[in-house]
Amino acid sequence: MLDSLLSLLPQILFEGLLLGFVYAMIALGYTMVYGVLELINFAHSEIFMIGAVAGVEIFRSLSNIIHNGYLLLLVAIVVGGLVSGLVAIAMERFAYRPLRRRGTTNRLVPLITAVGVSFVLQDLVRLIEALWHNEFFLRMASVSDLEGSVTVLGIFIQYKSIVVIVVSLAMLAGLNLLVNKTRLGTAIRTVAQDMDTARLMGINPDRVVSSTFFIGGSLGGVAGVLFALQYTTISPYSGFLPGIKAFTAAVLGGIGNIPGAMVGGLVLGELETLAGTYLPTLTNGTIGTEYKDIIAFLVLILLLLFRPQGLLGQIVKEKV
Amino acid sequence: MTGSLKKMKTETALIAVCAADLVAFAALKVSPGFFAGIIGILALVMTGYLPVKLQAKLGSLAVLTLVFTLGFASKASGDIFFIGLIGILVVLIRTDRAPVWTKVLIGAAILLASIPFAGFKDTFLFELAIQIGIFAAMAMGLNVVVGMAGLLDMGYTAFFAIGAYTWGIFGSPQAHSFMAGHFPLNGNLMFLFMGLAVLATALTGIIIGLPALRLRGDYLAIVTLGLGEVIRVLANNMDHPVNITNGPQGITPVSRPDIGWFRSALSAIGVPLDARTDYQLFFYFLVLLVIGIVIVVNINLGKSKFGRAWVAIREDEIAARSMGIPMIKTKLYAFATGAAFSGAMGVIFAAQRTFVSPETFTMLQSTTILGMVVLGGMGSIEGAILGAASLTILNIDLLKGFSEYLNELKQGGTVIFGYHLSSLPSQLDPAKYERLVFGLVIIFMMIFRPTGLLPERRRKAEEAEDDDDIPEITETGKGGQS
Numbered sequence: 001m002l003d004s005l006l007s008l009l010p011q012i013l014f015e016g017l018l019l020g021f022v023y024a025m026i027a028l029g030y031t032m033v034y035g036v037l038e039l040i041n042f043a044h045s046e047i048f049m050i051g052a053v054a055g056v057e058i059f060r061s062l063s064n065i066i067h068n069g070y071l072l073l074l075v076a077i078v079v080g081g082l083v084s085g086l087v088a089i090a091m092e093r094f095a096y097r098p099l100r101r102r103g104t105t106n107r108l109v110p111l112i113t114a115v116g117v118s119f120v121l122q123d124l125v126r127l128i129e130a131l132w133h134n135e136f137f138l139r140m141a142s143v144s145d146l147e148g149s150v151t152v153l154g155i156f157i158q159y160k161s162i163v164v165i166v167v168s169l170a171m172l173a174g175l176n177l178l179v180n181k182t183r184l185g186t187a188i189r190t191v192a193q194d195m196d197t198a199r200l201m202g203i204n205p206d207r208v209v210s211s212t213f214f215i216g217g218s219l220g221g222v223a224g225v226l227f228a229l230q231y232t233t234i235s236p237y238s239g240f241l242p243g244i245k246a247f248t249a250a251v252l253g254g255i256g257n258i259p260g261a262m263v264g265g266l267v268l269g270e271l272e273t274l275a276g277t278y279l280p281t282l283t284n285g286t287i288g289t290e291y292k293d294i295i296a297f298l299v300l301i302l303l304l305l306f307r308p309q310g311l312l313g314q315i316v317k318e319k320v
Numbered sequence: 321m322t323g324s325l326k327k328m329k330t331e332t333a334l335i336a337v338c339a340a341d342l343v344a345f346a347a348l349k350v351s352p353g354f355f356a357g358i359i360g361i362l363a364l365v366m367t368g369y370l371p372v373k374l375q376a377k378l379g380s381l382a383v384l385t386l387v388f389t390l391g392f393a394s395k396a397s398g399d400i401f402f403i404g405l406i407g408i409l410v411v412l413i414r415t416d417r418a419p420v421w422t423k424v425l426i427g428a429a430i431l432l433a434s435i436p437f438a439g440f441k442d443t444f445l446f447e448l449a450i451q452i453g454i455f456a457a458m459a460m461g462l463n464v465v466v467g468m469a470g471l472l473d474m475g476y477t478a479f480f481a482i483g484a485y486t487w488g489i490f491g492s493p494q495a496h497s498f499m500a501g502h503f504p505l506n507g508n509l510m511f512l513f514m515g516l517a518v519l520a521t522a523l524t525g526i527i528i529g530l531p532a533l534r535l536r537g538d539y540l541a542i543v544t545l546g547l548g549e550v551i552r553v554l555a556n557n558m559d560h561p562v563n564i565t566n567g568p569q570g571i572t573p574v575s576r577p578d579i580g581w582f583r584s585a586l587s588a589i590g591v592p593l594d595a596r597t598d599y600q601l602f603f604y605f606l607v608l609l610v611i612g613i614v615i616v617v618n619i620n621l622g623k624s625k626f627g628r629a630w631v632a633i634r635e636d637e638i639a640a641r642s643m644g645i646p647m648i649k650t651k652l653y654a655f656a657t658g659a660a661f662s663g664a665m666g667v668i669f670a671a672q673r674t675f676v677s678p679e680t681f682t683m684l685q686s687t688t689i690l691g692m693v694v695l696g697g698m699g700s701i702e703g704a705i706l707g708a709a710s711l712t713i714l715n716i717d718l719l720k721g722f723s724e725y726l727n728e729l730k731q732g733g734t735v736i737f738g739y740h741l742s743s744l745p746s747q748l749d750p751a752k753y754e755r756l757v758f759g760l761v762i763i764f765m766m767i768f769r770p771t772g773l774l775p776e777r778r779r780k781a782e783e784a785e786d787d788d789d790i791p792e793i794t795e796t797g798k799g800g801q802s
Binding site for chain 2: 040095098099106107108109110111112113115116117118119120121122123124126127129130131134135136240241244247248251288290291293294296297300301304305308
């Protein structure tokens with residue numbers, strides 16, 4: 001029994017890593033927006049979903065023109081990231097900025113707006129897909145040269161899984177460079193620290209906020225394309241669960257903290273995959289795989305009880 | 321708009337309102353149906369906004385009540401008259417200086433006579449009224465959490481589900497599958513289970529709230545969102561290894577209370593009931609009664625020490641804490657109270673539908689109730705009722721009606737601007753796009769009118785202090801008396 005469990009372990013850890021990278025990329029969007037605006041952008045799960053849908057559409061419409069799977073994927077990633085980033089900018093411009101302009105002090109107002117935006121985006125995508133293809137449960141077209149696989153050290157690895165990991169690593173590294181080494185990154189960090197002082201220093205906070213939404217949004221969009229590639233079925237409503245889990249990942253790492261979001265995503269991905277595989281075996285099927293969706297929530301509750309600032313976060317005192 | 325209306329002479333306004341009422345009556349005589357309903361609603365809007373004297377206003381409301389009630393006799397387009405009646409109730413509530421007895425008289429005529437009359441003519445209207453009632457009670461419960469205490473609860477349906485399953489499991493043969501005993505339990509025990517559900521949901525609220533409420537409000541939102549999802553997953557999967565919830569199939573039939581006494585009481589006053597409408601009428605009255613209790617509890621809570629503490633926390637947490645308000649305890653109290661309302665309504669819902677299934681308790685449902693509170697005005701009791709009525713009618717009546725209309729047009733081969741409607745994709749079904757509608761409602765309310773359609777009186781008082789802008793509806797009558 002124990003042997004068979006252990007022999008599965010490398011494979012499970014690998015699957016967890018894949019899921020973890022996707023969560024990490026979504027979590028970054030939550031954490032960056034939270035960093036600058038102190039807003040939980042509920043609609044970020046829909047930005048992720050839009051990226052996934054854009055990826056599916058690219059595969060659907062271009063797979064007859066571009067025969068190289070990797071090139072096709074590159075196009076899908078670029079388009080998915082751009083579309084999601086632009087939608088995120090539009091969302092900020094039309095829904096959140098009017099609230100900021102009015103200077104509302106009620107914290108519920110932006111939060112509730114975000115819920116509304118999330119709903120509108122879900123049904124807009126559904127509407128577009130209904131008008132376009134008359135269906136809204138989409139399947140990623142499979143391209144043969146991405147479907148191959150190798151077995152390394154007893155781990156079954158699909159080529160597309162390697163792509164997922166490579167692209168995620170590249171994006172995460174790129175984001176780190178952007179935030180820590182460029183002028184825009186400095187501006188983002190400044191606004192996150194203190195928006196009013198940043199304004200005095202000649203930074204236009206609106207521009208910085210827009211850029212933050214674009215960066216977070218396109219990371220989410222790329223994560224969506226990779227998610228669609230790996231898990232193949234997508235609907236306008238499939239952003240919700242990964243979204244709420246990625247948010248948990250962001251809290252796990254310490255919300256507002258960029259390395260924290262990456263760590264949190266990976267930890268949560270591993271936890272979920274481990275629990276999803278081992279719990280049914282250990283309990284003889286009493287606790288089925290379906291319960292893996294609850295794991296993220298349990299983690300969140302325990303975290304809030306014992307370490308609310310997250311793994312890498314610091315306790316922030318509220319200022320009067 | 322109201323500025324110019326206020327300058328209008330009282331006499332002109334009176335004539336206009338009288339004329340509108342007459343036209344509505346005439347329209348009803350000529351062609352009872354949708355058209356007459358629209359005219360009636362126009363007359364109602366004029367009554368609400370024009371500066372007529374109080375007596376004239378109340379008179380006009382009474383006349384319109386009659387118009388809308390007579391409209392139901394025509395059978396066709398009952399929903400528009402139903403909306404009219406709800407509108408009268410709203411205007412009535414917002415007419416501050418009306419003597420209590422007139423309010424009670426007109427209100428009772430609508431709630432106890434007109435709507436049951438409509439329900440006998442068209443059972444769908446009964447269903448609609450009961451749904452509105454259940455949602456109104458839940459919206460008022462959520463209003464305590466979101467509106468008064470300023471805590472965002474995004475998984476409110478979770479508590480509704482707990483309530484519904486509490487009675488669903490024991491009020492049906494379902495409980496046989498995991499324990500010995502005589503099931504289903506007697507339907508009259510439903511009332512006992514409402515109490516149990518209140519305890520169960522309040523306890524769940526405390527367990528969930530304790531970790532989340534220690535932190536900033538945003539965390540509560542995401543934790544409750546997760547809770548909603550957890551309850552759904554549990555309801556879907558707790559059919560193995562021990563079958564507790566019967567999984568995705570749901571539980572049916574759930575027993576209802578025995579209503580022999582209700583039937584004989586009504587036939588004694590000359591209202592014969594048939595098997596089609598007896599339970600509808602019973603649940604309608606039951607929901608009315610519960611709403612009455614909820615309103616009284618809500619008003620008293622609002623005035624109590626806790627109510628004032630909630631508002632203080634909502635307005636400024638740090639200031640409230642420095643005034644010595646125990647933060648976690650007070651927040652927990654609000655959270656558990658809201659949860660308890662939802663649990664009690666869940667029991668009624670299970671019995672009324674005789675069916676409980678996980679599909680009912682989705683994130684969409686939670687957000688719909690949130691939308692009701694936001695639309696009506698956070699913290700405002702009458703706002704929560706208005707919000708519940710509008711969104712329920714929009715959801716299960718207007719959107720569905722629009723879908724059916726569109727389908728008829730499609731099948732009839734209608735052409736608009738050279739476009740054949742029959743070539744519209746079949747997935748394009750307006751009734752399926754309630755998220756879009758609710759989402760837009762929420763966004764627009766937040767951007768343009770965050771205090772809601774009927775703002776909380778406390779807020780209105782604050783606004784009136786801030787600048788001399790007179791609040792809209794309540795003050796219109798005053799112009800008439802000067």
